[in-house]
Every structure is written in C-alpha cells, then in structure tokens.
Amino acid sequence: MxxxxxxxxxxxxxxxxxxxxxxxxxxxxxxxxxxxxxxxxxxxxxxxxxxxxxxxxxxxxxxxxxxxxxxxxxxxxxxxxxxxxxxxxxxxxxxxxxxxxxxxxxxxxxxxxxxxxxxxxLAPGATASGKLWYSGEANPLPAYPARAVRPVDDVLSGVHRVQLDDPDAYRTVLDRTAMPGAKVRVAGRFGVVSTGGQSEQQLQEIGARLESYVDFLHDSYGLELPPTFISIYLSPTNAELTKAALELHGLQISPSTLGYAYPEDSSVSAMVGGTGIGTILHELFHLILRDQYGDMPQWLDEGIASLYEVSREENGAYLGVPNWRGALLANAGDKRPSLREVITSPWFDFDGVSGGDEVGEKGARQLALARYFALYLQPRGKLAEVFGAFRDRDPGAADDPAEEAVAIVERVAGPLARLEPDFWEWFDTIGARDDNNLPGVISKQLPPH
Known part of the structure; x- marks a missing residue:
C-alpha cells in the first residue's frame, strides 16, 4: 500500500x-x-x-x-x-x-x-500544514500541520478514483461518502457534494464553471485531464470543512484552512458557502498539474494556481485580476522581494515541516510576488510560454537549476534587468487594489479575521 x-x-x-x-x-x-x-x-x-x-x-x-x-x-x-x-x-x-x-x-x-x-x-512527512494565511493588512491567521489521525489503509478503503466510463459506480461512491444532508450533483466529469446550502441552480452553475475551467487549463497549458471523475466537497464554514476532512479523509486540519486536494480519490474540499469557488480553482490547478508534473518550481506552481483564485471568465478564457495579495507587496517598503529572488528560490518552508528557510511574512510576500508576476505575464501572452518552457526542462541539463530558471524566464520574457523595473512600474498602477467579490469576478471565500 x-x-x-x-x-x-x-x-x-x-x-x-x-x-x-x-x-x-x-x-x-x-x-x-x-x-x-x-x-x-x-x-x-x-x-x-x-x-x-x-x-x-x-x-x-x-x-x-x-x-x-x-x-x-x-x-x-x-x-x-x-x-x-x-x-x-x-x-x-x-x-x-x-x-x-x-x-x-x-x-x-x-x-x-x-x-x-x-x-x-524525502517528503515533508506524514503531517503537513497550510502556511500562515495573510490578509491584505498582513494579519496572520495561524494554521498548524494537518495530521493524519486514521491509518492510511483505513482512509483509502473508503475513497476511490472512479473511471469516467462508470458513472453509476461513481454516484454510489458519492452517496456513500456524502455528509448527512448533503446535496449531490453529478455532471460531466465532476461530482459536487455540498452541505453549504447552495440551490440546485447554484450547483449546476458551479459544475459548469468547473468544466469550463479545466477545459481552459487543457487548452492553455496542455494539461491532460485525469481519466477519473473529480469530486468537489463544499462546506459552508471552516468548522464544517474541518469536520468533513476528518470524516472523509482522516485529516485533522487547522480551523483556518481554506481547502485541500486529495489526489488519492481525485477530490478537492473547500470552504464555499455560495458560488465563490476561487479556492476550488486554485486547488484544481494543483491537482491536475501535479498529476503530471510534480517538479514545477514553487513560484510558478503557486503563482498560476493563485492567479485564478480571483479571476474573470471571458469567452472561455480565465483572466486573473488583482486581489488582497497585492497589499502585501504595496505595503512591503524595502522588504519587497525581487523577481530574481523569487525565481531562484527553492521550495521554501511555508508548511512548518519542509526544509526551506522562508517563513511567515517573508514567504507570504514571495508567494504574492509569484502571483503578481503571473498576472504581469498574462496580458503579454508570456505566461503559458513560460510554463511550457519549465515543463520541458531536462533535469540533468544544468549545473545550477536556479540560474537555469532565470535563463528560461529571460529567454521567453526578456532580461531581468528590463523586466524588474517594468514589472514594478506596472505593479504600482495596481498596488493594493482588490477585485475579490466584485460583480462578475470569480471570488475566493476567505475566513473571518
């Protein structure tokens, strides 16, 4: 096992x-x-x-x-x-x-x-955590490591990956794993299980949005979709999400966790009380990406995933828009990280157990810059090209993969000596602007603070 x-x-x-x-x-x-x-x-x-x-x-x-x-x-x-x-x-x-x-x-x-x-x-261990989540005012909402409190064999006996050609078996699995009183809807490759009080119309809209989004990821980044159904578990509050994680996957998670992906059964669980499914889009990117490419550098993996957590859909294309992460950079003063610093950074310690050095506000600023660099590359038509170049790397080609990463970015988007000032000039026109929850925006439900 x-x-x-x-x-x-x-x-x-x-x-x-x-x-x-x-x-x-x-x-x-x-x-x-x-x-x-x-x-x-x-x-x-x-x-x-x-x-x-x-x-x-x-x-x-x-x-x-x-x-x-x-x-x-x-x-x-x-x-x-x-x-x-x-x-x-x-x-x-x-x-x-x-x-x-x-x-x-x-x-x-x-x-x-x-x-x-x-x-x-090699891996971060049998437990891990959501990192500290920082609001636009850089207020920490503490998260502690998720703990597997049931044996893995016991958890996996109750969850399954079901092939797309067997919808009856899939519905049986969903009905068995659904929380009491949950609504269950299967459409296309998604099954949505919700205790969040959404109407049937809202669940239908969520399912259609998810189908549209994964089609976009396939078309834009060449990400192949899994051959199995993807289950989406929606909980209205952090407390309900915490309870569901324990019962469904045997995980004890922090009360400030917004969501998680569980590849063993191709599922994403998140705090969603209405139709603000930004966390689902974020986690779906991770789920689909890491099913194929587990070696994407952190800044690009997190940068793209967080780009779509607050976004607009236009003619089938998803476009990230500014969100609360911008305030971390706008208010950072001389603590702003540089593009080179973020691009060359290895996976760092945002979970309390992995081996990197960046923690707390510094790590949050680096991840904020990763998102905003993706937002900068997006309208210039360079984001998917940068992604493709990193996807196609040869692991044994370079003595220094961090410097190779800089060379890849420069080959696609131009020299950092030009990109750096141009990026910050562009960023200063946006600053702390936050489009989360604006009309027409796919938003991310955040915990109270």
Whole structure:
C-alpha cells in the first residue's frame, strides 16, 4: 500500500501520494533494481516511468540521480539531478539533508557506497500544514500541520478514483461518502457534494464553471485531464470543512484552512458557502498539474494556481485580476522581494515541516510576488510560454537549476534587468487594489479575521 503525505499549497492543503499512481511495472522494476544496487539496470525503467503521467516525483528523481552517480560516465548528470531536486521539489528537512549529503558524495571522486534508501524521508512527512494565511493588512491567521489521525489503509478503503466510463459506480461512491444532508450533483466529469446550502441552480452553475475551467487549463497549458471523475466537497464554514476532512479523509486540519486536494480519490474540499469557488480553482490547478508534473518550481506552481483564485471568465478564457495579495507587496517598503529572488528560490518552508528557510511574512510576500508576476505575464501572452518552457526542462541539463530558471524566464520574457523595473512600474498602477467579490469576478471565500 502506498504511503501518503500531506503538503501545504498556498493557504490550502495538498495531500500527495509519495509513490506513483501509474506505470507501476516500470516503477517497481526500477526501484527493486535500485534497492539491490543494480544501478545501470535501475536507470532505464525509472527513466521510462518518469516520462509517464505521475512519474515526476522527488523519489523517482532521487533514485535516478543516485543511480547516475554510481554509473560510469553519468556522475556529472547525477549531481545535476540532485541540484534539480533541491530546487524543484518540496522536501522535508531530513530529506533536504539527505539530498545535500548525496550531492557532496557524488561530487567527490571517491567510490560511492549504497545511497540512503529511506525514501519516505524525502517528503515533508506524514503531517503537513497550510502556511500562515495573510490578509491584505498582513494579519496572520495561524494554521498548524494537518495530521493524519486514521491509518492510511483505513482512509483509502473508503475513497476511490472512479473511471469516467462508470458513472453509476461513481454516484454510489458519492452517496456513500456524502455528509448527512448533503446535496449531490453529478455532471460531466465532476461530482459536487455540498452541505453549504447552495440551490440546485447554484450547483449546476458551479459544475459548469468547473468544466469550463479545466477545459481552459487543457487548452492553455496542455494539461491532460485525469481519466477519473473529480469530486468537489463544499462546506459552508471552516468548522464544517474541518469536520468533513476528518470524516472523509482522516485529516485533522487547522480551523483556518481554506481547502485541500486529495489526489488519492481525485477530490478537492473547500470552504464555499455560495458560488465563490476561487479556492476550488486554485486547488484544481494543483491537482491536475501535479498529476503530471510534480517538479514545477514553487513560484510558478503557486503563482498560476493563485492567479485564478480571483479571476474573470471571458469567452472561455480565465483572466486573473488583482486581489488582497497585492497589499502585501504595496505595503512591503524595502522588504519587497525581487523577481530574481523569487525565481531562484527553492521550495521554501511555508508548511512548518519542509526544509526551506522562508517563513511567515517573508514567504507570504514571495508567494504574492509569484502571483503578481503571473498576472504581469498574462496580458503579454508570456505566461503559458513560460510554463511550457519549465515543463520541458531536462533535469540533468544544468549545473545550477536556479540560474537555469532565470535563463528560461529571460529567454521567453526578456532580461531581468528590463523586466524588474517594468514589472514594478506596472505593479504600482495596481498596488493594493482588490477585485475579490466584485460583480462578475470569480471570488475566493476567505475566513473571518
């Protein structure tokens, strides 16, 4: 049975499987060969698995790079992939230390012994948190790590991923997992389960909006949609969301958590009392992206996801608009981060357990800049192009993946020496403007503070 870990995503949670959900044969063959120190034999099936859906994980890349470091002629490639892992994946503190230690060993000219094989240590652990959520006035709303309070096997016995060609089985699953008194609606690839008091008309509108949104993600970013139904669980308050997370997924979450995605059953749960589904759009991006590309750098992953949490829809296209995150930058003074600082930052510690250094207000400002850089690139037609360039990276191509990231941005959007002043000149025309809850805007329901 696969072990599951939880990973913070913006002010929400993303619960991520540490072992792959696809291509088990290649994965199992490669991992077995790797565990037995047959490194030349491990590399081909692991590379094959990595090229398939769900194959880009820190675990797979770690096995690949530690194999490369122990294969004649592949040592430099292996050390590059180690650096890539440090930049491109969220790691636990112990996991970061393991990768850094292996990087030092790989760069050493001496013969290498067996690498660290406790792969579960790479991920942020069996618990994770939503990071501190900051309002426009930079007031912290504390969140603590989500805790798995039921055994994973027990949780997974009650949730399932159901193929799109079996709607009857899917409806049976929804009826069984729905909270008492919940409304259940299945339309297209989505099932919406709500205790939020929405009318049938509102649930229909939400379902249609979600179909439109995932079609947009497919058309704009080339993201393939999962072959399973996607379940959306709506709760009207943080307290109800907390209760639902415990009963449905065995998670004890912070009362200030806005939502989370659970890939094991292709679901998103969020606090939504009406039709303000911005949190759902945010989490859906994470769910669909990480089903295929688990190695997207944090600034781009979070930047795009948060872009659509407050947005407008125009002729099938979704366009992010300013929201409360702008106030974090407008009021930052000389603490404003630079574009280079954000682009080169590895996954940092916004969950209290992963191995980066940025926390609190500084981390919130970096994520705010990530969103506003996406907002800046959007009307210039560069956002999807930047995404595609990062999607197509070769993990072993660059000695320094952070500098490679700068080079990618500059190749697509222009030199940072020009982008930086142009960005801030543009930003100062917007500043702390917040379009959340304006007419015609897809808004995000926020907790009281």
């Amino acid at each position: 696969r072990r599951t870990v939880a990973l913070a995503a913006s002010s929400c949670l993303l619960v991520v499987p540490t072992a792959p959900a696809v291509a088990q044969s290649d994965y199992e063959i490669g991992r077995t060969e790797w565990q037995e120190a047959h490194f030349p034999q491990a590399r081909p099936p692991l590379l094959s698995h990595r090229s398939m859906r769900g194959g880009r994980t820190a675990e797979v890349d770690y096995m690949l790079e530690t194999s490369g470091c122990r294969i004649s002629g592949k040592r430099e490639w292996g050390s590059r992939v180690l650096n890539y892992i440090l930049y491109s994946y969220p790691l636990s503190r112990a996991g970061r230390q393991i990768v850094e230690h292996e990087l030092g060993r790989c760069r050493d000219s001496s013969e290498l012994t067996q690498p660290e094989t406790e792969l579960a240590m």
